[in-house]
Each structure stands twice: as structure tokens, then as C-alpha cells.
Amino acid sequence: MRRRALAACLVVLATTLAACSEGKEQRTLRVLASPELADIKPLLRDLEEDTGVTLDVDFTATADLDVPPGSYDLAWPASDRSYLLRLREERRRVPESTAIMRSPVVVGLTPATARRITTGKPLTWADIADAAAEGTVRFGMPDPRRSDTGRAALVGVATAAAGTGGALRRKDVSCDRLRGFRSGQTLTGASSRELIDTYVRRQGAADALIAHEAELLALNAGRKLKEPLTIVHPADGMVLSDFPLLLLDPARHEPYREVVDWLRRDDVQERLARATWRRPVGADVPRPPELRAPIGNALSYPDQLAVVRRLMDNYGDPGRRRAGDHVVFLLDFSPSMRGARMADLRAAFRGLSGADPSAAGKFARFYRGERITVVRFAGRVLEQRTVSVRGAGGLRRLNDVVAGGGLAPDTAVWSALDHGYRLGADAVRDGDQRPLSIVLMTDGENNTGMSYGEFARRYARLPAGARAVPTFPVPFGEADGRELRRAADATGGRVVDAGSSSLSQAFKEIRGCR
Amino acid sequence: MPEHARPPSVEEPRLATRRPAAPRRRRLPRHVLAALPLALAGLLALLVSGNALRPFERITTIDGKMASKSDFFKDPQVRRLLLKHGIRVEIHRLGSRGIATQSLAGMDVAFPSGQPAARLIMQRQQRTVKSARPFVTPLVLGTFREYAQTLAAAGVARPQQVTGGEDTLYYDLDMRKFLRLIEERKTWNGIGYEKRSERSNSGRVLVRTSSVCESNAAGTYLSILAFVKNGNQPPGSEPRPKGDAAGSGDPVLDVAAEVKPLINLQGMAADEQADSYFSDEGESIAPVSLIYEHQFLAHQVAHRERHQRQDTRRVLLYPSPQALTEPQLISLGADGDRLTDLMETDEELRQRAIELGFRVRFSGENGTSEQLNAYLRDHHVQVPVPNPDQTKADAPDLDALERIINHVGSCPPAGKGGVS
Secondary structure (H helix, E strand, O other), X not given: OHHHHHHHHHHHHHHHHHHHHHHHHHOEEEEEEOHHHHHHHHHHHHHHHHHOOEEEEEOOOOOOOOOOOOOOOEEEOOOXXXXXXXXXXXXXXXXXXXXXXXEEEEEEEOHHHHHHHOOOOOOOHHHHHHHHHHOOOOEEOOOOOOXXXXXXXXHHHHHHHHOOOOOOOHHHHOOOOXXXXXXXXXXXXXXXXXXXXXXXXXXXXXXXXXXXHHHHHHHHHOOOOOOOOEEEOOOOOEOEEOOEEEEOOHHHHHHHHHHHHHHOOHHHHHHHHHHHOOEEOOOOOOOOHHHOOOOOOEOOOOOOHHHHHHHHHHHOOOOOOOOOOEEEEEEEOOHHHOOHHHHHHHHHHHXXXXXXXXXXXXXXXOOOOOEEEEXXXXXXXXXXXEEEOOOHXXXXXXXXXXXXXXXXXXXXXXXXHHHHHHHHHHHHHOOOOOOEEEEEEEOOOXXXXXXXXHHHHHHHOOOHHHHOOOEEEEEOOOOOHHHHHHHHHHHOOOOOOOOOOOHHHHHHHHOOOO | OOOOOOOOOOOOOOXXXXXXXXXXXXXXXXXXXXXXXXXXXXXXHHHHOOOOOHHHOOOEEEEEEEOOOHHHHHOHHHHHHHHHOOEEEEEEEOOHHHHHHOOOOOOOEEEOOOHHHHHHHHHHOOOOOOEEOOEEXXXXXXXXXXXXXXXXXXXXXXXXXXXXXXXXXEEEEEHHHHHXXXXXXXXXXXXXXXHHOOOOOOOEOOOEOOOOOOOHHHHHHHHHHHHHHOOOOOOOOOOOOOOOOOOOOOHHHHHXXXXXXXXXXXXXXXOOHHHHHHOOOHHXXXXXXXXXXXXXXXXXXXXXXXXXXXXXXXXXXXXXXXOEEOOOEEEOOHHHHHHHHHHHHOHHHHHHHHHOOOEEOOOOOOOOOHHHHHHHHHOOOOOOOOOOOOOEOOOOOHHHHHHHHHHHHOOOOOOOOOOO
């Protein structure tokens, strides 16, 4: 009897052992992870020891998380927002997802740059954009099309630029408000890892980096920089990444759950914080002092993929230096502009030249590399001046034209616009790559020179490149809105009414519109 | 030390998979052999003591799709109690409405957090199924002290009275006035937050919710919004009182259109609202999050145990009108039946539910709150008055609610089963 029991026990024991080791052999999960998560590698052995689950990780995920079906069991990106938006758009099943760590997208500045642009008030993305437009900050940011860090950064900056206090909507991205900001970008990379590696090799190429707080802290701790970067959490908000672990293959639910439970254990969360500089998701987990600073306010993320796509299209390839815009301002200098209207116009120009302290003003200002033509007109063209923005000097000359120019009788709106298009045709003929647009500001009715019909006929005969130049009329006072609207519609621009707000506001609204 | 110092490489990340052990040659190591008699002795002792071979005994794993109520089955004490009955619950986590709209193949139970999703699931079952509704919990808004004070100063929230001079943890929120703040595009700084706090927030006043397409909380919040916007009656219940000529002619869709911007303002919804609200970064992530009362109370009890004081940074806003949610554990087979039976009958499980902040039903009667209040008092956590003026947002009927949800969230069609 007893012997039989013993034998049974031995059998039980043997099969248990066999079952254990056999089970473990199959418990390998294939994971597609973001390149920046390579810093979790040292923990994987302990994960395996504690749970018996092996993670076979490819650190090659891109922002779109294009996963060939069946190729991975889990995904571990910095953020799954783009991915989930796409799944929802395609009406596909949304996988189980668990946040593992958090890190905000922030900016690291060289100490000298930080000192130079800090004014005593907390720094904002608007300040960074302002300094970039002015040429005093050159920054590196990963490519938003490929890196989820870069994408989060772009959404954050654009949300701050829209300044609505809510998530970005389609209409907020119909104009590209980041052209000034972008003019300061000198470094990029397919991933934030690549960007940071490049920066370490070429520290003179940028004086600011936009990336996750965790990566900047790790960079500082690595002592590979001449001086550690000053990390700033912009006061107008940031996008927070939560490094979610996603279960792509529902059949692997059990090991997935074990891995997630392990990663969310308090002691593991503490180790993750120390090893990766990301913030724990669990409450009350001890963390290094660098991770105790408040991060400010998280920005809302748009709920439509089209908004994010539009943003990326507007931003283009950050690795290619983009030709600055060329804006032709056709400004009505007839006597009706005298007084408050002229004062408003001059203030608007000063604002665009960098004097506007509002967030919208800092994003919309003239930027380094942009070309501005000012044409003063009344019954005829009075004066024309073109400036390529390099520094304060050029902008001053431009403001002198606006501030010092005298008024003259009559208003030849359509002759002036025709003049604008001839400038456009010249630029196209000369092979100028700059995106050109025309801003037509008038406060009166056309009473001399060409009629609208004549302008329209001449416009129709222009080469295609010149016809593509949009006109943004800004009617002011008694201007004839109807004909101006026809001009806007014909050229692909739109009318911005300065009657309801200031001219300054109207100019800001059409900056970056194409 | 962080590991960034390593040279990046593509090959390295591939961890070696475990080499397959050669079963023929497996031999027990010497120290295992040495310990074997001891192990066997222990085994025998267990057998003789009648304590049976618990670990080897049949443990039934019950697979369940559940949302926020997985908190209950994640609780270590609940797991221990269930193990006594030979049950282990494997949690598949997703939103309640997600549970109702996706396939339940391979599941033993479903545990949606509220009645709308529960009814969708029940409708889809071919046969009568067992189910249990062990507890209720009101839908609440979790916020932080200065935000609540800002709302109180704006005349939108009112602190509940506490005895003993402590700061209150609970505020009543006038939803009608609160929605007006949202509609008027007010920012937090715009209503005086900056003056009351060391922090600043130029973001708009809004509530962060989980996805309306997937979660019960967001769907229930929608029904509060719809009720308020419809003149304090559930949309679709009767023709609208005022002869609004302007709408689409469909009163339900008209209300849905009014409610949509109040929700969509937040941009992309994020799941696990409670998770982020209670994290150390909670205040940065969202000033106001849509959660359930039980999550807040469980947090306060745990905080008291851990720090010997209440968490006075985090406070609750009780919306008025109120919406009570009623989770339902639905069995999908014989194993599931065992669990629903236990939930209905097991006193220890019910007691534990109270300790986790739920308002537990006893013999179907209303007295759901006394035990909870007593437990909170015993643990020195302030006792809330969830619905002082007894206003209740009646939910629209299932069909109307579904239409509102679909309109607001542009959701994939529900009730079709395996949307994959």
C-alpha cells in the first residue's frame, strides 16, 4: 500500500518537473519595442527568472507600429496613441494595453542657452519657437514621421501653438503655425536614440534637444556631454508617453498578464525608475530626486488621425533644410488709413517682427530665413522693399518702410494685386523654391487702375506656378469684402476679416496658411 | 546606472531563447536527490493530515473579461478567498462596452461595470444565464483640492460638511453649472485656479474620460450629460417640452449632438482613468478624471493604512444629478455559474467588497450604505454623502443610449460579436 503511494508520489513529482520545464520552453514572447526602450534589457533576465517568461525583443518599432500580422505577440512602444487611432479608424479590434512607465516630452537646453532665453518666467514652447525663429536656439528633435517621441513632441508644440486649451482639431492645423519653430531645427534622427547619438558626436550642431525627459536625464547621467543639459518642462504643457505593453496575440494572454504584473510590482517599478529614468506608474514608488519635479500639465492628444497626419505633412522631412517662406504684403496707404488704422498696421508689423509677447505672436512671428516683401500702394505702387530675415537689422528696415511711408490719394486694389502676381511670376521664372503667398490689406474700395475683371483675366494667363500663389485678403473698414472674397477663392487663399479683431490678430491667423 | 552607455546594436536585443532541454538525458541533480526523502516525507505528512494536496488539487481557472471591476478580482484577499473554493480568475481587461461588443469565445464570465453593457451581453446569450449583481457604486469625478476649491469659488461645487475641522474630501457638483463652464470655453486659470494654487493651468475646464465606445463610465457620464441637456429628463422618453424647430427631428440625436462637444473636447480618450488619477503624476495628467466611487474609497483606506492619514490632495466631486452604476457578473457556462453563485452567497467575499469601497446589496434591500459607512468610520476615512439632494439622472433606454454613444464616439457597430 505504502509502496504504491510512494511510487505515485514519485510519478507526480516527475511529471510536475517535466511539465514545468516544458511549459517554460514555450513561454517566449516576441516583442516589438521602441528603440529607446533598449534600456530595459538588464531587467529581462530577472523577469525570466521570476516569471519563467522570456521576452524576445526587437527594438525596431516605429511610430506607426506597423506590425505584420502574427509576427509579434506583444508591442511595447513609447506611446500607442497613433496605433490605436489607426485601429479605430480601420474598425479593428483594440488590443489589451497596460501603461508601464511615464515620461513627458520636454526640452533640454545647454546651460548657456537656458540662461540666455530665460526671462524669469517659466519657459514655454512659445519661447522656444520664438528663439528658434530669431535664430538664437538651434534644436534637435526626432523625425515625427518615424519616431513616436518626435511625434509626441510635434503634437505638443502644435497644441501649444494653437493655444485653445483643448485638443487639436482639424481647423487648428489647416495652417502651419510651426514654420518659425521649424526654422530652428538643425538635428534629427529616425529615433530619439539616433538623435541623441548624433548629438553626442556633434554637440556644436544644436543647443537644445527635444525628447523624453528620461532620455535627457540618461544622457546627462552618462557624462558624455561637455556640460549636462538643463531640463525644462515647458509651462504651456507637454505630451506624456506611458510606454504601454500591448497584447497583440490574445492567445498569449496568460504570460502577458504575468509580465505586466511583474513590471508593475513596486520593487520592479522602483528599479525601472532608477535604470531608465522613467517615472513609475504605480503610486508612492520611491524614485530618484530628478524624477520628483512636477511635470506641469499634460496636453490633450487629438482624437483624429487626420489631424496628426496633417501636422506631419506640414512639418515635412526635418532632415531637409526647408526653403523659408516668401510673403508679399500689399499694404493700402491711401488717406483713409490715417490715424488709428495706420497705428494698428504699424503695431501689427512690429508684433510680427518679434515684439508680440503673446504665445500666438511668438509662434507667428517672422523667422530667420523667411523673405518678406512690403509693397505700399495707393492709386499706384508707392514703394517696395524686400528683406531676407537674418537678424534684427533687416526687420528694422522693413518696419521703417511701414512706419515712415506717407499716404497718397486713390486706391488701386487690383493693380496692386496684379503687381504682387508679377513678383510671383518672376520668382517662379527664377526657379525660387520658396513657398510664396500674398497678403492684401486694404480699407477702401477700388477706385482707380484695373478692375477686378481685368485682374482676373491677367491672372488666368499667368504660368501655373504663379497661379498657385494664394492671396489672403484682409479687408479693413469700408473695403469691398465681396470682390476680395472672389480673389481669395480664385487663388486658393481665404479672407481674414480684421473688422472684428485687430489687424495684428488677422495677420497672425493667416501665417502659415497655404 | 542607466544603460545608455552601451553601444546600440541590432543583434544584441534578441535574447537567447531557452535551449530545449533534452528529455532523455534529464537527470535529477545530486542535491535534489538528497532532498527527495525529505520532500516525500512532507508530502506524506500532508496526505496523512488530511490537508490534501491543495496545490495539486483541481483548481479551476475562470477566464473573465472585465473592466474596472477587475479591481475586485485583482485584490489579493479576494484571490485567496476564491482559491479556498478552488477558483482562480484570469482577468482579460477591456472596457465594459468593449466586452459587450467583442467576442466572448473562450470566456467563462463577463463582468461589465454597468447595466447598459450587461444588458447588451444578456441579449446576445442564446439561453438564460446565471448572473449576480453584488454591489453598486456611483459614478464620480476625481480631482485635486485646488481645482475643487476653484470650482467651489465659481459657485459650481459645494464642499460637504465634515465634523472635526478637517478639510473635506467630498464636494457636490452642480452639473448644469459645470457644463456651462465647459460650453463657455473657460480655462482653469480663467476661473481663478492660478490664484488658488502654486500651479498654473491654461487648459480648458474639461473632464477626462475613457472612450465612450468602450467604457461603461464614459457611457454613463454621457447619460448624465444627456439628462441635464434634455431638461432633466432622459432623452427619447417623451417629446421635448420646448418646440425646438431647429433640430434633426430626432430628439435623441439632437441631444447627442449637444453633448458631443462636451466630451470630444478632451481629444483622444485614455483608458484606465483611475490608474492615472491615483498615480503620482495624476494632477499633471488630468485635473478632473471620470472614475467610480469605490476606486476613491479603496484608495483612501489604503492610503490611511500606508501613511496613517487620508490623502487630502485628492478629493471627489459628486455630480448632481447622480448616476449609480451596477456591475453584473454574467456566467457563460458551468464554471462561471460557480463564481456567480459564490458572489451571491459567500459572506466573506461580500464583506471584502465593502472593504474595497463598494456599496453591497444585502438581501436585495436598499441598506447598501450602512456597512460601508461603518467600515470607513472604523478606518478613519471621512464618510461621503453621495447624493444629498436625491437627484438621479435616469438613463435613457438602451437603444437611445446606444445611439447617443455611437453618435458621440463614431463607434464601430455594437452587438455584432467578433469585431476583430
